[in-house]
Every structure is written in C-alpha cells, then in structure tokens.
Amino acid sequence: MSRRRVEEAALQRIERLFSLAEEAYHERPALAQRYVDLARRIAMRARLSLPREFRRRVCRRCGAFLVPGSSSRVRVRQRREPHVSITCLKCGRIYRIPLGRG
Numbered sequence: 582m583s584r585r586r587v588e589e590a591a592l593q594r595i596e597r598l599f600s601l602a603e604e605a606y607h608e609r610p611a612l613a614q615r616y617v618d619l620a621r622r623i624a625m626r627a628r629l630s631l632p633r634e635f636r637r638r639v640c641r642r643c644g645a646f647l648v649p650g651s652s653s654r655v656r657v658r659q660r661r662e663p664h665v666s667i668t669c670l671k672c673g674r675i676y677r678i679p680l681g682r683g
C-alpha cells in the first residue's frame with residue numbers, strides 16, 4: 582500500500598473511533614477511553630499526528646479523552662492574549678489555545 586493509502590485508511594479509522602468514543606462516553610466512559618487509546622495507537626503506527634480537531638480531545642500528558650464539562654474544563658480567558666484554556670481534570674494539565682487577534 583502506498584503511504585497515502587496508509588494515511589487515508591488510518592485517518593478514517595481514527596475518525597470512526599472518535600465518533601464511537603463520543604457516542605459511548607456518556608454511558609460507558611471506560612469504553613470511550615479504549616476507543617481513544619486505539620485511535621492514538623493507529624496514529625502512532627501510521628506515523629501521523631492526530632488531526633487538530635482530535636488533538637484537542639486527548640490529553641497529551643495522560644491520554645485521557647477530554648470531554649468539555651466532564652473530563653475537561655474549558656474556559657475562555659481575556660487576560661493578555663485572548664485564549665481558550667482546557668484543563669484535563671484527570672491529571673490537571675492545562676492547555677492554552679490562542680484565539681488570535683480580533
């Protein structure tokens with residue numbers, strides 16, 4: 582398989598796993614976490630970084646599936662540069678995402 586095909590196949594599986602995780606999270610958070618772990622392993626094996634939309638859903642320190650209002654706290658901050666802060670409620674790691682100017 583070509584590199585491109587490998588990437589495409591991996592991305593499709595990752596997308597699928599994240600949507601399954603999303604669906605499962607409320608009733609079965611441990612299962613949702615397994616889907617996310619699997620998605621990360623697939624990305625690693627294909628040597629892809631997770632697409633941006635998914636990167637923000639996983640804690641880079643502890644690997645927890647970050648669900649706003651449940652396993653993560655999301656706040657918009659205006660101090661200095663406006664940014665969103667995402668706190669992993671499992672390990673306490675804080676991520677800052679700049680909102681840019683405007």
Ligand SMILES: [Zn+2]
Pocket residue numbers: 640641642643644645669670671672673674
């Ligand atoms: Zn964490």
